[in-house]
Amino acid sequence: MSSQADIDQLAQNFGIKNAELIKTGAFIGGEWLHFNDETFSVEDPATNKHLLKVSNTPIEVVEQAIRDADIAFKEFKKTTGRQRSLLLRKLYDLMIENGEDLAKICTIENGKPYADSLGELKYASSFFEWFSEEAPRINGDNIASADPSRRIITYKQPIGPVGILTPWNFPIAMITRKLGAAFAAGCTAVIKPATETPLSALAIAVLIEKAGFPKGVVSIIPVNQERTKIVGQMFCESPLLKKISFTGSTGVGKILMAQSASTLKKLSFELGGNAPFIVFDDADVDLAVQGAIACKLRQSGQTCVCANRLYVQEGIYETFAKKLADAVGKLKLGNGLESGTTHGPLIHQRAVSKVRSHIKDAVSKGAKIVTGGNVEKSLGDNFHQLTILVDVPLNAVVTKEETFGPLVPLIKFSTEEEVIDLANDTEYGLAGYFFSKDYAKVFRVSEQLNSGMVGANTGAMTEAALPFGGIGWSGFGREGSKYGVDDYVVLKSVVIGNV
Numbered sequence: 473m474s475s476q477a478d479i480d481q482l483a484q485n486f487g488i489k490n491a492e493l494i495k496t497g498a499f500i501g502g503e504w505l506h507f508n509d510e511t512f513s514v515e516d517p518a519t520n521k522h523l524l525k526v527s528n529t530p531i532e533v534v535e536q537a538i539r540d541a542d543i544a545f546k547e548f549k550k551t552t553g554r555q556r557s558l559l560l561r562k563l564y565d566l567m568i569e570n571g572e573d574l575a576k577i578c579t580i581e582n583g584k585p586y587a588d589s590l591g592e593l594k595y596a597s598s599f600f601e602w603f604s605e606e607a608p609r610i611n612g613d614n615i616a617s618a619d620p621s622r623r624i625i626t627y628k629q630p631i632g633p634v635g636i637l638t639p640w641n642f643p644i645a646m647i648t649r650k651l652g653a654a655f656a657a658g659c660t661a662v663i664k665p666a667t668e669t670p671l672s673a674l675a676i677a678v679l680i681e682k683a684g685f686p687k688g689v690v691s692i693i694p695v696n697q698e699r700t701k702i703v704g705q706m707f708c709e710s711p712l713l714k715k716i717s718f719t720g721s722t723g724v725g726k727i728l729m730a731q732s733a734s735t736l737k738k739l740s741f742e743l744g745g746n747a748p749f750i751v752f753d754d755a756d757v758d759l760a761v762q763g764a765i766a767c768k769l770r771q772s773g774q775t776c777v778c779a780n781r782l783y784v785q786e787g788i789y790e791t792f793a794k795k796l797a798d799a800v801g802k803l804k805l806g807n808g809l810e811s812g813t814t815h816g817p818l819i820h821q822r823a824v825s826k827v828r829s830h831i832k833d834a835v836s837k838g839a840k841i842v843t844g845g846n847v848e849k850s851l852g853d854n855f856h857q858l859t860i861l862v863d864v865p866l867n868a869v870v871t872k873e874e875t876f877g878p879l880v881p882l883i884k885f886s887t888e889e890e891v892i893d894l895a896n897d898t899e900y901g902l903a904g905y906f907f908s909k910d911y912a913k914v915f916r917v918s919e920q921l922n923s924g925m926v927g928a929n930t931g932a933m934t935e936a937a938l939p940f941g942g943i944g945w946s947g948f949g950r951e952g953s954k955y956g957v958d959d960y961v962v963l964k965s966v967v968i969g970n971v
Contacts, residue, residue, distance in 0.1 A: 474496050474524040474525045474526075478524060478525075479491060479494045479496070479524065482494060482523060482524060486576050486580055486809065487576065488573045488576050488577065489572070489573055490570055490573050492678060493570060493573050493574065493577065493675040493678050493679075494524070494577065494671065494674075494675070495671075495674040495675065495677065495678060496511075496524055496525060496526045496527060496671075496674070497526075497527050497674075498527050498529040498533065498537075498691070498692065498693050498694060499674065499677035499680075499681070499690075499691060499692045500529075500533060500536065500537045500540060500691040500692075500693065501536070501537070501540040501687055501688045501691065502681065502686075502687025502688060503687075505527070505529075505533065506527055507527045507528065507529065507530060507533075510527065510528040510529075510530060511525040511526060511527055511528055512525070512526060512528050512667065512694075512695075512696035512697075513525055513526075514526055514581055514668070514669075514670060514671060515581075516580050516581065516583070517581075517582070517583035517668075517816075517817045517818065517819050517820060517854050518583050518807045518808060518809075518816060518817050518851075518852060518854070518855075519807075519852060520852065520853065520854065523580060523581060523671075524671070526670050526671070526674075526694045527694060528694070528695055528696045528699060529693040529694060529695050529699075531699070531702060531703075531706070533693070534662075534693050534695075534703055534706060535706070537662045537691035537693055538633070538635075538662055538706070538707075538710050538712050538713060539712065540687075540688040540691060541633035541660040541661065541662050541688060541689075541690075541691060541712070541713070542632075542633050542660075542712040543688060544633075544660045544686060544687065544688030544689045545630070545632055545633050545659065545660040547686065548658060548659075548660055548686060548689050549629070549630050549658045549659075551658060552608075553607040553608035553609070553610055553656070553658075554607070554608045556604075556607045556655055556656055556658065557604045557605070557607040557608050557656075558604075559604075559655070559683055559684065559685055560600045560601075560603055560604035560607060560652060560655055560656065561600070561601070561604040562683040562684070563600045563679060563680060563683045563685075564597050564598075564600035564601040564604060566679040566682060566683055567593065567596070567597035567600065567648075567676075567679060568597055570675075570679065571590065571593045571594070571597070572590070573675075574589075574593050574644060574672070574675055575589035575590045575592070575593045576589070576809070577671050577672055577675055578592060578593070578643060578644055578669075578672050579808040579809055579816075580671075580808075580809070581643070581668065581669045581670075581671050581672065582640060582641070582643055582668070582669050582672075582808075582819070583808055583816040583817040583818070583819060583854070584771045584772075584808055584816050585808040585813045585814060585815065585816050586808055586809055586813075587814075588770070588771055588808075588816075589808070592642055592644055592645050593644060595645050595934070595935070595936075596642075596644040596645035596647070596648040596649070597648065598935070598936040599645070599648040599649045599651075599652040599653075599936050599952065600648055600652050601936070602652065602936035602937070602952065602956075603652035603653055603655065603656040603956070603957070604652075604656070606653075606656050606954065606956070606957055607655070607656035607657075610628050610656065610657060610957055610961065611628065612625060612626035612627045612628055612963075612964075613625075613626045617967075619969075621969060621970055621971050622967055622968065622969050622971065623967070623968040623971055624965060624966070624967055624968075625965070625966045625967075625968065626963055626964065626965050626966070627963070627964045627966070628657075628957075628961040628962075628963060628964075629658075629961060629962055629964055630657045630658035630659045630960060630961060630962075631657070631659060631714045631715050631738060631960055631961060631962050632659060632660075632712075632713070632714030632715070633659065633660045633661070633662065633712055633713050633714060634650075634654050634659050634660070634661050634662075634713060634714065634715040634716070634717060634960065635661075635662050635663075635664070635707035635708075635710070635713045635715070635716045635717070636650050636651065636654070636661050636662070636663040636664070636716075636717050636718075637663075637664050637704060637707065637716070637717070637718040637719070637720065637728075638650070638663065638664070638665050638666060638673070638719055639666050639719050639720050640666035640667075640668040640669040640819055641771065641774045641775060641776070641819070642775075643665060643666060643669035643672035643673060644672045644673075644676065646719050647663060647665065647672075647673055647676055648676070649940070649951045649952055649956075650717045650719075650951065651663070651676075651690065652956075653951065653952075653956040653957050653959065653960050654717075654960050655689075656957055656960075657957050657960035657961050659715075659960050660688065660689045660690065661689070661690050661691075662690075662691045662693065662707070662713070663690065663691065663692045663693070664693055664694075664695060664700065664703050664704070664707070665692065665694060667694075667695065667696055667697045667700055668819060668820070670694035673692050673694070674692060674694065676692070677690070677692045704724070704727075704728055704731070705731050707728075708728055708731035708732040708735070708737070709731060709732075709734055709735060710735070711735055713735075713737065714737055714738065715737055715738040715739070715740070715959070715960065716728060716732060716737060716738075716739050716740075717739075717740045717741075717949075717951075717959070718739075718740075718741050718742070719741075719742040719743075719776070720743065721743065721744050722743040722744040722900070722945045722946070722947075725741045725743040725947060728741070729741070738959065739948075739949070740941075740947075740948065740949025740950075740951070740959040741947035741948060741949060742776065742902075742940070742941055742942065742946070742947050742949070742951065743776075743900075743902075743942065743945060743946050743947040744776065744874050744900055744902070744945065744946060745776045745777060745778075745780065745874055745900050745902035745903055745942065745946055746780045746781065746872070746873070746874050746898045746900040746902075747767075747777060747778065747779050747780050747781070747900075747902060747903040747904055747905065747923070748779070748780075748781050748782075748783060748891075748894070748895035748904050748905070748906075748921070749763075749764060749767060749768065749779030749780075749781065749782045749783070749904075749905040749906070749931075750783045750784075750885075750891055750895060750904075750905065750906035750907070750917070751764075751782070751783070751784045751785060751788065751792055751906070751907050752785050752888070752906065752907060752908040752910075752913065753785040753786075753787035753788050754908050754909045754910050754913075755788070755907035755908050755909065755929075756907065756909060756929075757788055757791055757792055757795060758795065759907065759929065760792065760907040761792065761795045761796050761799050762799075762931070763905065763907060763927075763929070763930060763931030763932075764779065764782060764796060764880070764931060765796075765799055765800065765803075765931070766931040766932045767779045767905055767927070767931030767932065768780075768782065768880050768931075769800070769803070769815065769858060769878055769880070770932075771815075771816075772815045772816060772817070772818060772856070772858075772877065772878045773875060773876060773877045773878045773879065774818065774819065774823070774876050774877065776902060776903075777902060777903040777925070777933075777934065779880075779905055779931070780870070780874050780875060781870070781871050781881060781883060781894075781895075782880060782881060782882050782883065783883050783884075783885045783891050783894060783895065784882055784883070784884060784885070785884075785885055785886070785891075786884050786885065786886055789882070789884050792882070793842060793860070793862050793882055796860060796880070796882075797842050797843050797860055800843055800844075800858050800860060800880075801843060803815055803858060805848055805851060805855055805857065805858065806851060806855075807851070815858060815878065816855075817851070817852060817854035817855045817856075818854045818855075818856055818877055818878075819854070820854065821853060821854065823854075823876060823877055824847060824853070824854055824856055824877075826875060826876065826877060827856050827859075827875060827877035827878065827879050828847070828856075829869070830868075830869055830870045830873070830875050830877075830879055831845060831859060831861070831879060833868055833869045833870070834861050834864050834865070834868040834869070834870055834881060835861070837865045837867060837868050838863060838865050839861045839862065839863055839864045839865065839868060839881070840861065840862050840863050841859065841860070841861060842860040842861065842862050843857075843858070843859065843860045844856075844857035844858050844859030844860065844878070845857060845859050856877060856878055857878070858878045858880075859878060859879050859880065860880045860882065861879070861880065861881045861882060862882045863882075863884070864881040864882060864883050866883070866894070868881065871883070872898070874900075888913070888917070892917065892920050892921070895921055895922075896920075896921065896922045898944075899944050899945040900942070900944055900945045900946045901922045901923040901924060901942050901943035901944040901945070901946050902923060902924060902925065902941075902942035902946035902947075903923055903924070903925045903926070903927065903933075903942070904921040904922075904923040904925070904926050904927070905926070905927040905928075905930075905931060906918075906921070906926075906927075906928060906929075907928075907929050908928075908929070914928045914929070922943065922944070923942065923943065923946075924941050924942035924943050924946065924950075925938070925939075925940065925941075925942070935952070936952050936953070937952065937953055938952055938953055939951075939952060939953040939954075939955045939956070940952045940953070
């Protein structure tokens with residue numbers, strides 16, 4: 473376990489003003505627990521250097537956290553929406569107040585540029601603000617009965633304690649987007665953050681404690697990679713947890729769904745993607761280039777909604793490719809805390825290997841490298857150059873598998889009908905994007921794309937007001953928006969007779 477001196481030194485090294493935000497224990501039942509004989513290392517992906525040792529929460533302690541959530545729920549469910557609203561608003565204010573420090577913690581364990589981390593902080597905190605406003609408005613209905621002597625009333629009640637499993641690519645926002653809705657509904661939660669990025673999650677726990685949330689309402693349990701699988705199964709099979717919310721790969725989602733069958737608990741999954749990005753001949757090419765960079769290369773391509781396949785109509789294909797290459801040439805790869813850096817490292821070597829394999833496969837089948845194509849060894853092993861490929865064939869692996877890295881494959885198409893078929897030729901359906909000045913086409917294409925979310929003439933669409941989620945192998949359920957609470961409530965109907 474890292475000592476307080478280690479924590480203070482880390483804060484000093486990275487200019488983190490509030491060192492109290494840096495925790496290395498587990499937050500359970502309103503208490504900070506440390507397990508000095510069971511730890512795992514958190515590393516900076518930009519340097520591969522050790523940052524801190526964090527507690528590897530023992531399985532019996534995870535079980536206690538689940539019991540605490542069940543006990544706390546019995547009282548927390550009685551709170552009013554207005555009471556929960558005030559707590560969430562206080563939590564939002566604390567996140568904004570500590571925004572710069574939270575962003576630095578995110579950058580050092582995730583690798584994304586500091587500007588991106590600040591953006592994530594604002595996005596993440598907006599969910600606490602949004603659901604603070606939704607909490608007092610979780611209402612049922614009075615439904616007219618066919619029998620005049622009856623009245624039908626519905627209530628929305630919190631589903632119960634929930635298990636939350638979050639990924640490393642948005643270590644703050646993927647917690648707040650789930651937790652904000654759960655809190656608003658009156659649920660308690662046990663959270664297992666990604667092994668790569670526990671420090672951001674634990675910093676949120678510090679603010680939850682400071683905001684005055686009742687003990688046991690939220691627990692955050694860091695665990696190593698090996699124990700992650702065990703905890704995931706525990707969550708799914710626990711009769712005390714009534715819902716699981718998971719963001720991650722489709723493969724893991726399928727496992728969790730099977731493991732949840734014995735308890736028939738409610739699930740909401742945000743899984744993998746294979747987003748198409750379509751540029752029609754009648755598009756504003758400059759706008760489309762901006763959208764491609766914002767969408768495909770955000771966080772070096774490590775987002776679930778980033779474009780994976782870029783289809784460009786033949787009339788503007790050469791123009792788009794040249795303008796995109798020129799724009800990418802102005803971007804800066806580097807350490808996320810260095811001034812001017814626009815793109816940081818990949819999270820680990822497995823991510824780098826996948827990008828390398830997709831490039832090698834496409835080139836072997838006839839694709840050409842326009843820019844990039846290699847690991848930037850001068851910066852470190854996890855830095856892969858922003859890479860553009862042209863003449864990518866339809867049988868390239870990148871057209872079927874999500875790269876999750878800074879690889880931009882350009883594929884030429886001729887007709888609208890052709891590209892719709894290509895875009896929908898996937899089991900995934902999280903996001904899709906297209907650019908066109910023809911507004912009849914905007915409606916036509918957006919209705920035909922098989923995805924839960926569509927960006928028309930924009931490469932950036934996520935915000936708290938958006939119902940975020942996919943279809944098919946990209947999962948089910950919606951996060952954020954006025955629909956976000958629905959996954960955390962059950963609808964109860966009461967029929968009053970002989971009125």
